[in-house]
Amino acid sequence: MKNIILTIFIAFSINAFAQTNNTQEDSIAIRKLYNASLLEGKSYAWLDHLSNQIGARLSGSLNAQKAVEWTKQELEDLGLDKVWLQSVMVPKWTRGVTEFAYIQTEPGKTTNVPICALGGSVPTPIGGVKAEIVEVKGFEDLRKLGTDKIKGKIVFYNRPMQADLINTFEAYGGCVDQRYSGAAEAAKFGAVGVIVRSMNLRLDDFPHTGTMSYGNLSNMDKIPAAAISTNGAELLHSMLTLNPKIKFLMNMNCRSWKDVESFNVIGEITGSEFPNEYMIVGGHLDSWDLGDGSHDDGAGVVQSMEVLRLFKETGYKPKRSIRVVLFMNEENGLRGGKKYAEVAKNKRENHVFALESDAGGFTPRGFSFDCDNENFSQVQKWKPLFEPYLIHYFSKGGSGADIGPLKKDGIVLAGLRPDSQRYFDYHHAKNDTFDAINKRELELGAATMSALVYLFDKYGVR
Amino acid sequence: MKNIILTIFIAFSINAFAQTNNTQEDSIAIRKLYNASLLEGKSYAWLDHLSNQIGARLSGSLNAQKAVEWTKQELEDLGLDKVWLQSVMVPKWTRGVTEFAYIQTEPGKTTNVPICALGGSVPTPIGGVKAEIVEVKGFEDLRKLGTDKIKGKIVFYNRPMQADLINTFEAYGGCVDQRYSGAAEAAKFGAVGVIVRSMNLRLDDFPHTGTMSYGNLSNMDKIPAAAISTNGAELLHSMLTLNPKIKFLMNMNCRSWKDVESFNVIGEITGSEFPNEYMIVGGHLDSWDLGDGSHDDGAGVVQSMEVLRLFKETGYKPKRSIRVVLFMNEENGLRGGKKYAEVAKNKRENHVFALESDAGGFTPRGFSFDCDNENFSQVQKWKPLFEPYLIHYFSKGGSGADIGPLKKDGIVLAGLRPDSQRYFDYHHAKNDTFDAINKRELELGAATMSALVYLFDKYGVR
Numbered sequence: 001m002k003n004i005i006l007t008i009f010i011a012f013s014i015n016a017f018a019q020t021n022n023t024q025e026d027s028i029a030i031r032k033l034y035n036a037s038l039l040e041g042k043s044y045a046w047l048d049h050l051s052n053q054i055g056a057r058l059s060g061s062l063n064a065q066k067a068v069e070w071t072k073q074e075l076e077d078l079g080l081d082k083v084w085l086q087s088v089m090v091p092k093w094t095r096g097v098t099e100f101a102y103i104q105t106e107p108g109k110t111t112n113v114p115i116c117a118l119g120g121s122v123p124t125p126i127g128g129v130k131a132e133i134v135e136v137k138g139f140e141d142l143r144k145l146g147t148d149k150i151k152g153k154i155v156f157y158n159r160p161m162q163a164d165l166i167n168t169f170e171a172y173g174g175c176v177d178q179r180y181s182g183a184a185e186a187a188k189f190g191a192v193g194v195i196v197r198s199m200n201l202r203l204d205d206f207p208h209t210g211t212m213s214y215g216n217l218s219n220m221d222k223i224p225a226a227a228i229s230t231n232g233a234e235l236l237h238s239m240l241t242l243n244p245k246i247k248f249l250m251n252m253n254c255r256s257w258k259d260v261e262s263f264n265v266i267g268e269i270t271g272s273e274f275p276n277e278y279m280i281v282g283g284h285l286d287s288w289d290l291g292d293g294s295h296d297d298g299a300g301v302v303q304s305m306e307v308l309r310l311f312k313e314t315g316y317k318p319k320r321s322i323r324v325v326l327f328m329n330e331e332n333g334l335r336g337g338k339k340y341a342e343v344a345k346n347k348r349e350n351h352v353f354a355l356e357s358d359a360g361g362f363t364p365r366g367f368s369f370d371c372d373n374e375n376f377s378q379v380q381k382w383k384p385l386f387e388p389y390l391i392h393y394f395s396k397g398g399s400g401a402d403i404g405p406l407k408k409d410g411i412v413l414a415g416l417r418p419d420s421q422r423y424f425d426y427h428h429a430k431n432d433t434f435d436a437i438n439k440r441e442l443e444l445g446a447a448t449m450s451a452l453v454y455l456f457d458k459y460g461v462r
Numbered sequence: 463m464k465n466i467i468l469t470i471f472i473a474f475s476i477n478a479f480a481q482t483n484n485t486q487e488d489s490i491a492i493r494k495l496y497n498a499s500l501l502e503g504k505s506y507a508w509l510d511h512l513s514n515q516i517g518a519r520l521s522g523s524l525n526a527q528k529a530v531e532w533t534k535q536e537l538e539d540l541g542l543d544k545v546w547l548q549s550v551m552v553p554k555w556t557r558g559v560t561e562f563a564y565i566q567t568e569p570g571k572t573t574n575v576p577i578c579a580l581g582g583s584v585p586t587p588i589g590g591v592k593a594e595i596v597e598v599k600g601f602e603d604l605r606k607l608g609t610d611k612i613k614g615k616i617v618f619y620n621r622p623m624q625a626d627l628i629n630t631f632e633a634y635g636g637c638v639d640q641r642y643s644g645a646a647e648a649a650k651f652g653a654v655g656v657i658v659r660s661m662n663l664r665l666d667d668f669p670h671t672g673t674m675s676y677g678n679l680s681n682m683d684k685i686p687a688a689a690i691s692t693n694g695a696e697l698l699h700s701m702l703t704l705n706p707k708i709k710f711l712m713n714m715n716c717r718s719w720k721d722v723e724s725f726n727v728i729g730e731i732t733g734s735e736f737p738n739e740y741m742i743v744g745g746h747l748d749s750w751d752l753g754d755g756s757h758d759d760g761a762g763v764v765q766s767m768e769v770l771r772l773f774k775e776t777g778y779k780p781k782r783s784i785r786v787v788l789f790m791n792e793e794n795g796l797r798g799g800k801k802y803a804e805v806a807k808n809k810r811e812n813h814v815f816a817l818e819s820d821a822g823g824f825t826p827r828g829f830s831f832d833c834d835n836e837n838f839s840q841v842q843k844w845k846p847l848f849e850p851y852l853i854h855y856f857s858k859g860g861s862g863a864d865i866g867p868l869k870k871d872g873i874v875l876a877g878l879r880p881d882s883q884r885y886f887d888y889h890h891a892k893n894d895t896f897d898a899i900n901k902r903e904l905e906l907g908a909a910t911m912s913a914l915v916y917l918f919d920k921y922g923v924r
Binding site: 034035038039163164166167168201202363365388389390392393419421422425438439440441444 | 497664
């Protein structure tokens with residue numbers, strides 16, 4: 001008995017000693033990653049180039065191709081073990097000339113309001129669509145009103161984001177059906193167009209675009225759909241209250257084209273011990289066409305590139321193969337994410353971990369995890385290592401759209417969770433530009449990502 | 463024995479039941495406070511007025527007086543039990559015409575750089591001071607160089623804020639001696655002027671002012687002191703490296719006047735059970751004169767006002783007397799804070815709790831506490847109540863400059879701790895303006911403050 005107890009005690013002590021030792025080593029390694037990001041980081045300069053020298057990069061555009069070529073070159077310059085492009089066919093949609101809209105209270109009396117076509121919308125007929133407006137809060141209202149009251153009119157979805165939700169992504173989730181399916185639903189009742197209140201918690205003059213779907217509507221039945229700025233929505237609502245007979249004109253000449261070839265950009269540091277276990281870190285290279293996509297998702301792109309650079313810079317040699325993947329076409333198709341997962345499956349590559357940054361370049365608060373309980377409880381044990389950096393949020397939940405298709409048993413999917421308060425001020429709008437990025441916040445995000453990848457690489461996925 | 467166990471069990475159960483009940487009640491009350499702030503808050507509209515209709519409000523200025531009168535009126539409109547002004551004599555210093563500075567590489571060849579006088583500086587002689595530059599990293603360098611190398615020159619303090627510190631206030635603390643005592647120290651070695659690198663982690667063109675002291679220098683020995691923008695500091699450093707003989711001209715006509723009367727603005731909800739126990743929440747009403755003081759400390763002012771409004775709005779009737787105190791003259795004298803504590807002491811008012819918001823209107827992360835262990839461990843138990851709002855930081859540390867003079871045994875002093883990454887981009891500079899405020903971040907701060915005050919009011923200070 002005594003011997004057993006002694007053995008247990010010794011085993012425990014060795015274990016405790018090893019743990020303390022590991023914790024110190026990890027703590028030092030993580031400090032190095034943060035220092036390298038904050039003192040000599042490249043993420044901010046990279047984003048400056050991507051945003052200001054290249055700019056908006058909607059799938060299928062010339063700028064998207066420039067972004068592919070430039071990021072490939074930058075990854076090559078880092079001296080990674082491999083850098084390559086992965087071909088993927090993507091949708092191509094163009095906005096055409098800037099949209100135009102007004103509210104008409106009586107013939108000759110009009111007030112212009114800022115709109116933008118939703119991504120994937122059909123154009124209006126030349127000269128625009130002009131019709132009376134039906135304001136609704138959602139699809140239930142459509143059913144209540146019925147075809148009688150909707151036919152021939154423009155449906156105005158005006159359910160705002162809920163300001164009392166602390167996580168603004170929840171507020172977004174509660175509204176985005178209006179944008180995504182609003183046209184498909186309204187068309188069933190004979191509407192001739194759709195205007196959606198921008199997914200924005202702030203009152204301002206920027207319309208916010210975003211992807212939409214016509215579901216299984218035939219081409220003939222598709223109706224044009226646009227977002228209106230939150231100030232525009234408030235104005236329209238007030239004017240409708242005064243006079244329900246006012247008319248709205250919307251004019252758009254956006255267009256969908258045939259799919260074109262584009263690319264995911266991939267770089268790899270090959271693992272020293274387990275080269276066939278793959279861990280990926282990524283963001284999406286495409287953006288909407290209105291701003292320059294600095295937060296969505298230029299930030300995620302440069303932070304992901306920075307993770308690999310930080311490993312090289314601090315001399316950390318991963319045991320597993322770490323890939324940075326810059327996905328194409330997250331915004332309006334997710335073709336890049338699907339393609340990457342498809343190729344990985346065909347090649348039987350064993351992906352054990354994937355981390356995406358696609359929630360803006362704001363102060364990082366932590367991560368959400370889509371994984372089993374065993375790996376999640378492993379993460380919980382690492383919390384103290386993140387405390388000095390004020391990273392406290394470790395929660396089960398979604399990860400990222402692009403890495404979603406990799407989901408399978410045993411893989412850990414994670415999403416960086418930055419402070420969400422300002423994200424929807426910029427999301428998919430003209431003001432998502434480089435000046436809205438704070439250098440330190442961006443760099444802290446990159447360092448925080450690198451720390452998590454470091455820990456999963458070192459201790460493996462259960 | 464059995465009976466004893468049963469008794470203990472019952473006592474424990476009742477206690478546990480009461481606790482659960484309290485927790486539920488608290489959780490609901492706190493949710494109400496957040497909702498009222500986020501859905502129907504007044505803080506943002508108040509700050510809009512204070513920043514855009516009144517503007518910069520340095521102690522002793524006309525705008526400071528306007529801010530006193532307007533906030534008093536607003537507090538009266540809230541229907542508090544008492545609202546009053548507390549007279550306090552404050553220093554008056556004026557900047558005069560905008561400062562002017564250039565670097566001269568050779569006669570006739572000059573490059574302008576942005577500077578601003580430090581608060582309290584003496585002016586230059588008419589036409590300015592022109593002299594060679596000695597660049598130093600701190601006071602130790604002055605001693606090494608000695609009078610021989612410093613006499614007749616302008617000392618340029620160029621020790622930057624440390625970017626690898628996560629809490630930017632720590633980085634500020636590590637640099638601010640250059641601004642506060644730089645002139646006093648350099649004058650001892652015969653310097654004719656002082657230029658200090660702005661306390662800013664970003665490279666930009668805004669010089670950041672702030673208070674300074676000449677220590678016990680005689681009036682004759684005082685030398686003019688100014689801040690230079692971080693870009694200006696980098697340029698000056700580069701040019702000095704190329705040619706140590708370049709000259710610098712600085713021209714300022716700032717001036718100190720006799721003290722003038724000003725006021726702390728105070729409002730009170732009188733406690734229903736313990737009216738003689740005082741709990742205060744505050745920020746400082748004065749600001750520097752360059753921007754409009756939206757973050758420093760307009761945010762703290764309107765958040766503190768909002769705490770009392772939220773109590774009235776949600777129908778919470780405090781047991782203790784809750785005061786909002788808008789302190790005058792934090793920036794260059796702390797006279798308001800000292801006066802408030804002095805009057806409280808003279809009147810033998812029993813202050814048990816004080817909370818200050820003076821770290822910007824950014825997303826709140828938590829609080830720091832200056833209190834005994836018993837009260838701090840009480841706070842720790844409340845952590846779960848803050849979790850839904852992503853408030854996680856509860857740490858021992860400083861509180862706020864204005865409430866510091868209230869310090870005594872048994873009082874709990876606390877400071878709101880918002881995200882600090884962007885604070886020094888704006889601090890004491892021309893760009894500290896209303897457009898740098900995010901409505902939700904400001905409102906979350908006010909709600910978080912009200913939740914803490916609610917808990918300390920309900921459960922009391924130990």
